[in-house]
Amino acid sequence: MSFSVQELAKIAIELQSDIGHADRFARLIATLRQLLGCDASALLRYEAHQFIPLAIDGLAQDVLGRRFTLDGHPRLEAIARAGDVVRFPADSDLPDPYDGMIPGQESLKVHACVGLPLFAGQRLIGALTLDGMDAEQFDSFSDEELRLVAALVSGALNNALLIARLESQNALSGGEATDSAPTHTEMIGLSAPMQQLIKEIGIVAASDLNVLITGETGTGKELVAKAIHEGSARAASPLVYLNCAALPESVAESELFGHVKGAFTGAISNRSGKFETADNGTLFLDEIGELSLALQAKLLRVLQYGDIQRVGDDRSLRVDVRVLAATNRDLREEVLAGRFRADLYHRLSVFPLLVPPLREREDDVVLLAGYFCEQCRLRLGLSRVVLTPAARARLTGYGWPGNVRELEHAIHRAVVLARAAGTGDEVLLEPSHFGAGQEAATGAAPSVPAMEGMNLRDATDAFQREAITRALTANQNTWAAAARALEMDVANLHRLAKRLGLK
Template sequence: MRFSVNALATIALELQSGIGHQDRFQRLITTLRQVLGCDASALLRYEARQFIPLAIDGLAQDVLGRRFTLEGHPRLEAIARAGDVVRFPADSDLPDPYDGLIPGHENFHVHACVGLPLFAGQNLIGALTLDGMSPDQFDAFSDEALRLIAALAAGALNNALLIEKLESQNLMPRAPGAFEPQPGSQMIGLSPGMTQLKKEIDIVAASDLNVLIDGETGTGKELVAKALHEGSPRAVNSLVYLNCAALPESVAESELFGHVKGAFTGAISNRSGKFEMADNGTLFLDEIGELSLALQAKLLRVLQYGDIQRVGDDRSIRVDVRVLAATNRDLREEVLAGRFRADLFHRLSVFPLSVPPLRERGDDVILLAGYFCEQSRLRLGLSRVVLNPAARAALLAYPWPGNVRELEHAIYRAVVLARAAVAGDDVVLTPEHFSFADQPPASAAAVTAAPGTAAVKPLREATEDFQRSQIAAALAAHQQNWAASARALGMDVANLHRLAKRLGMKA
């Protein structure tokens, strides 16, 4: 069967109209699903031996957060290698990456599957996948007709990638022969806050400005630092990491600036510090607010003059280092309280970036959950890991005080629990697999106001009551030990202190 001229014209128009690539691609696959009678369709970008979903229709929302590696998905590997239309037989023994991910068909396997690899010249840049629940769903469409669709989609995707590359180059002009940006870190999210953060990263990455990254513990500040480094000319050199909160005061100066033999007891040889290791590269100072005032003064000198002194050495060493700093504290308040130097704060915060907490990112929770489901599937060697609709609703309703890190741990724990309860390697996550879903959303304080009428608290107030009760119970069970209580609650101890303060449980 050939496509009608009207059908092809409609597809071409969908690819040409609209101002954003995301909107354009979404309309493309929605149109394809209608024209071909698919149950599901997806447009994927190919990068670093994995397919990254750009737009989906008829698939669960968490698919947008998944990353499909060739090694973990033999059907997608077959599409990548084929160079032409791929039709998988209904009885193919290759697992389908979308099994359980078509809403309303979670317990059924996909029967009809067509893959269209997308090329720019000889280079694979993406794929279109078309899926249906009926084995003969695409038999009426010829390979020639499907190749036309692939050609249109490949042209649109290639143009989008070229425009994206030009835009990133125009944000900060580079010298001839300069570096090419590396593939971006896994910063998953389509919420307004994350979209704005990605734009700001693109703007400042190629510069040499110091950047201060602030955000709650577990929001992904390390990924922001990695993206800044990978998008800079320094990407060809090292990104050196140092957690200032984990530094004992006695060795902090040596860790930063190095030492010479005999500088102190135990200094049996010369040793380079993090600044020397990061020369011509980037130094990421995590939890910068934990540095002592004395070390802050020495760090300020390096930022001002570009030289360091090893502990026990009178000589200066020139270094060329870009400093990225991160904190979960409000450094402005720390400056006012005299715990952080104002001059260092202004040196570091030339271009501040703020990472939004997960509770403010809306549906990004589901995208991230999909990503962690896929990572768990690969790590544990499972055939599939999917979330049922009730589990997605539970994830969206939870406030995630531990942010993305808490979500990652929750998904992995849920997968381990679900796997233990089934005989095979097919895992479907339900609310019962998540510990936070075992509790009612409100505390026992919700009482009857009048006969037959229940007093309903505002959701935020009820949630805070429940959080107070859980924190109090954890502290009572662990003899008021905050670190042990935080572990029992599945969250970072710094976040627990912050949450307890916000809830009025700490002075």
């Protein structure tokens, strides 16, 4: 079987029409799936030793949120290294990254698989994957025909990436090319609120304005701060983090501005503060609403004049620091209540960014779930983690009051529960694995995770993970307050949370 001129022309037209439009690639692979008789197809972009899905057809929606690392997916690694068409035999020992992710075929493994690496010159920029349930599905197509398809898609993908790169450079440098470090922080989401936020991040990152990032607990404000820093001209300098809520009043000034030897009891040497550490870079002040009024006044002085004074020192030091601040409070209400300085609020909120809650990003829930499933798969050494259609429906039907962080914890908990209850290294997530969170959504009394079939260590970990998650949610994600509620030392809580995969 050979492609007709009309069929090839249709592919070319799909690729060139509306070259900057987001759904161009979705139309393309839908055309290819029909032309080649695939059960599933995917267009992937290659970046930093991983493949990132740009468009899928015939695959579960959560695939769009997954990030396929080469070392975690031997088939994709083989495609990346091949330099030519790759045909995997039906009895290949290499696991297929899409096993269980073709709707209606969740229990079956993919039988026919073809990979087409996509190049710009000698540089790998992506891959096109074609999958089918029939072992002989692609035998009628010659390598030459598939190379031609790959060449057409490579050209279109390269053009799209060049356009995106030029737009990014224009935003950053006013139209001139830049040598700034590339952005590594990725914001997962295709919903309208998320795309608007990503657009605003690109705009404000190119400036040197201070930014106030607002949003509910668990929405990802720290991720926004990282994206702003990495997209700025300061990207090569440090991004320094400080959680204002975790600062005891007695050491807060020293943490921010440093101190000199003998400034107070215990000051046995000179110490730089966060502002000095962040010189020429960015300082991210999380939970800024927790700062005392006295410290707010000193912070305002730094923003106005660019100089700081170490505790116990009469001399001033000049610093060049961009401040990004975050809060889950309504600072306008705090100003009216006299708990936050109006002049500092106006200094910080020249370009405010609101991170939308997950309930306003319903389209992104499944994408994020896929992203976290893949993270858990790699972390726990599993061959695959698949969401059933019923599980996906359960996730999208829940309000997620704890936002993205709650979803991340729910996926991790579900994977641990499913692995403990099953055998082997393949995990299929069912609605029952998300029971604890959903009971809270329906107004039922919250329960501890189901522990049937779990050994003592896994059951203990699951219970502790649940208790910590609830304590954080109940205390606005403040670790010190959660530690007090759990009657334990905050440093021990941090260590335990890290071991349990909550940090």
